[in-house]
Amino acid sequence: MTVAEPREEKTAALLRAALHAAPGERITLDNLLEPLKRRAFGFLLLLLAIPNFIPVPLGIGGVMGVLVVALGLEMLVGLEHPWIPGFLRRRTLSRDGLLRFLDRIEPVTRRLERMCQPRLQRLTRRPFTLVSGAVMILIGILLALPIPFTNYVFGGMLIAFAFALVERDGALLVAVWTSTLAIVVASASFSRALLGFARDLF
Numbered sequence: 001m002t003v004a005e006p007r008e009e010k011t012a013a014l015l016r017a018a019l020h021a022a023p024g025e026r027i028t029l030d031n032l033l034e035p036l037k038r039r040a041f042g043f044l045l046l047l048l049a050i051p052n053f054i055p056v057p058l059g060i061g062g063v064m065g066v067l068v069v070a071l072g073l074e075m076l077v078g079l080e081h082p083w084i085p086g087f088l089r090r091r092t093l094s095r096d097g098l099l100r101f102l103d104r105i106e107p108v109t110r111r112l113e114r115m116c117q118p119r120l121q122r123l124t125r126r127p128f129t130l131v132s133g134a135v136m137i138l139i140g141i142l143l144a145l146p147i148p149f150t151n152y153v154f155g156g157m158l159i160a161f162a163f164a165l166v167e168r169d170g171a172l173l174v175a176v177w178t179s180t181l182a183i184v185v186a187s188a189s190f191s192r193a194l195l196g197f198a199r200d201l202f
Helices: 011-021 028-055 058-077 095-106 106-117 127-145 151-167 170-201
Strands: 026-028 091-095
Touching: 011 028, 011 095, 011 106, 011 151, 026 028, 028 058, 028 091, 028 151, 058 127, 091 095, 091 170, 095 106, 106 151, 127 151, 127 170, 151 170
Parallel strands: none
Antiparallel strands: 026 091
8 A cells, every 4th residue: 555645835935934044135046946956847837827827028038938848857857956047046036026927926826736636646656757747848849939929828737736846746746747748739739720721812
């Protein structure tokens, strides 16, 4: 019989605690992720979702998409913790800005935290992390594509993915896998239809 892992502090509360524990108005990515240990993949994914919900320059989806793909590749090759280049680990983030973002998405995080529980935890560990890595790469590619009005959709998927990883919720993880594959199929069908329409038009 598989023994469930002990229940840990909730996702948003743990992130808030890490932010409040940091001295100064800015916090390095390294200092933020250090106390999160094995849950760092999920928290880093949550951080990558942030720009999809705030007014930022056009093209930011491409940048975030590439970073999500890189994170997915690390999970795909079996890393236990995300590897981040030194110049990024030393990059500072606004503590107040991150806290405001957590306040903004609190209605969503509360619902996710009520839904999430450690279940089907085997799906959150190897070899199933290989599936998560592949799905993360697909989401990153979709996010990087110049598809209008999709940042919120893919940003929301990243948040759900992050919570599934942090809370060790295999059921939510399966839902994210399924939704991603459905979106990939729908996007491919739409692209073929659009290509057919363009051929007929010209």
